[in-house]
Amino acid sequence: MVLSNALPRGLSVATLIIGLDQLSKYWIVEKVMRPEGVDGTPFHSATRIELAPFFDLVMAWNRGVSFGIGNTGGEWNALILSALAMVICAGMTFWLAKAETLLVQVALGGIIGGALGNVIDRARFGAVADFLDVHLMGYHWPAFNVADSAITVGAVFLVVDSLFASRDSSKN
Secondary structure (H helix, E strand, C coil), X not given: CCCCCHHHHHHHHHHHHHHHHHHHHHHHHHHHCXXXXXXXXXXXXXXXXXXXXXXXXXXEEECCCHHHCCCCCCCCHHHHHHHHHHHHHHHHHHHHHHCCCHHHHHHXXXXXXXXXXXXXXXXXXXXXXXXXXXXXXXXXXXCECHHHHHHHHHHHHHHHHHHHCCCCHHHC
């Protein structure tokens, strides 16, 4: 029996995503949106930093799921959403262990890493730190973060794989 590299490969992607996500959130929350003066006294918090005519950095706290759905002050939101994310990640880890293609391994690793990155935020802050704001002609995409991006890209990769990857029907 040949052992697959799927699990270590996918979990490496997940670990990379968690690291990039948490590093970017630390930078935004602690340094950019709440910078301190030379003497250690905090300046007033920034709310929006324009980087391009269509892209800003903002500081938003999401207590719901993707794109602010369910973003209420419910006291159980963080716990329930974190538990649900952990269950989904466990299921995806079993799927990852059996994944045969690199695309699916990377996709599942990205989704797992993104979900766990947001779970870490819920445990630390009670909400997810969102800071990337894309907008055009007065319309704003809901603020998001690196973890959300990894989940979205991973989901797109899974759809692409399911639609376009050739399957060996003799394995069934």
